[in-house]
Amino acid sequence: MKLYDLGPSGNCYKVRLFAALANIDLELVPVDFANGAHKQPPLSELNPLGQLPILDDGGHIVRDSQAILVYLAGTYGGLAWWPDNPRGQAEIVQWLSFTANEIQQSLNAARLVQKFGYPLDKAAALEKAPAVLKLLDDHLLRHDWLAIDRPTIADCAVYPYVALAPEGDVDITPYSHVARWMASIESLTGYLKP
Amino acid sequence: MKLYDLGPSGNCYKVRLFAALANIDLELVPVDFANGAHKQPPLSELNPLGQLPILDDGGHIVRDSQAILVYLAGTYGGLAWWPDNPRGQAEIVQWLSFTANEIQQSLNAARLVQKFGYPLDKAAALEKAPAVLKLLDDHLLRHDWLAIDRPTIADCAVYPYVALAPEGDVDITPYSHVARWMASIESLTGYLKP
Numbered sequence: 055m056k057l058y059d060l061g062p063s064g065n066c067y068k069v070r071l072f073a074a075l076a077n078i079d080l081e082l083v084p085v086d087f088a089n090g091a092h093k094q095p096p097l098s099e100l101n102p103l104g105q106l107p108i109l110d111d112g113g114h115i116v117r118d119s120q121a122i123l124v125y126l127a128g129t130y131g132g133l134a135w136w137p138d139n140p141r142g143q144a145e146i147v148q149w150l151s152f153t154a155n156e157i158q159q160s161l162n163a164a165r166l167v168q169k170f171g172y173p174l175d176k177a178a179a180l181e182k183a184p185a186v187l188k189l190l191d192d193h194l195l196r197h198d199w200l201a202i203d204r205p206t207i208a209d210c211a212v213y214p215y216v217a218l219a220p221e222g223d224v225d226i227t228p229y230s231h232v233a234r235w236m237a238s239i240e241s242l243t244g245y246l247k248p
Numbered sequence: 249m250k251l252y253d254l255g256p257s258g259n260c261y262k263v264r265l266f267a268a269l270a271n272i273d274l275e276l277v278p279v280d281f282a283n284g285a286h287k288q289p290p291l292s293e294l295n296p297l298g299q300l301p302i303l304d305d306g307g308h309i310v311r312d313s314q315a316i317l318v319y320l321a322g323t324y325g326g327l328a329w330w331p332d333n334p335r336g337q338a339e340i341v342q343w344l345s346f347t348a349n350e351i352q353q354s355l356n357a358a359r360l361v362q363k364f365g366y367p368l369d370k371a372a373a374l375e376k377a378p379a380v381l382k383l384l385d386d387h388l389l390r391h392d393w394l395a396i397d398r399p400t401i402a403d404c405a406v407y408p409y410v411a412l413a414p415e416g417d418v419d420i421t422p423y424s425h426v427a428r429w430m431a432s433i434e435s436l437t438g439y440l441k442p
Contacts (some may be wrong), residue, residue, distance in 0.1 A: 102383055102387070103383060114341070117342055118342045118346075120341055121339070121341040122338070123344040124341045128337060136334070138332065140322020143318050144315040144318045145310075145315070145320060147314055148315040150344075151312045152316060155348050155349065166269075193296070209437075
């Protein structure tokens, strides 16, 4: 099973982290991002959005990091990571949306400007970051894990851009419950650093 | 089952549309958005993100329009709308991410500025819109529906902000496959207008 991958990408890291925790073998295929290989055939045919990661499971293609987490967990990761009941799935999807939207536009956007020079509004992203981290911290005050009281793909989807937030000049040190949750993830068997 | 609702919200309409198509009874509870009721208790306790819609199913709370679609479809809508296999689920989640991210930052952002005066960059949103619509159009050239060859919650999640895009001065008329797909949704039994 191939993962078209970019080392510094938090979205690619979501998949690498989950695969490591769930003991799923991935063949990483590094993509020449600097020269735009992800926006040209054959990769642009696999993912017309021109984004990474892309999963190729014996010819079955899945694009989008969140969708890849659902696919891998449901197919190879077991019910601990993605339960088969809609109530648990919906609880997890809340956090997949939170990372696709709130975290993307704050922690991730600030890092994209700072580390890669993306033409985004870093000041606006930094302004949003404390409210996003506070929401997370308040939730983790009352819960050990983001969803259904155990580690799931919700944690694998949210952890990466929180862990990488200091690279965008976001200070995560005031959020003690976030810190405890991060330490819990980092102590899981198979944990892989960003 | 209560839906805390805002009439002009495309995210609320996603849920109303799906419930109408799947014949699920919802009691709509209009929220006094103009006076910020969604950001104050009791609603801010149901959804700390201060957003609508919020679903209350006999005391079980689900926030986030995409998560509500998963919950309703999985619990009450049947396997046609949200299959029980991870391959189909992942195919749908690709489009839930697409609406949470690409559509949110283009079609929806332009409408938020134009219709509600949100302090977002409308020019930037309008600049992104054609590429987003072209991606959708190219996909719908080869597929009748967004995922798994039938109407699913993916269509209910993506349709609303496409249908509402003209309210943000986005021209959707050049995209003939999008138009055909919209007509297909509009001809489904139970279809509800925005």
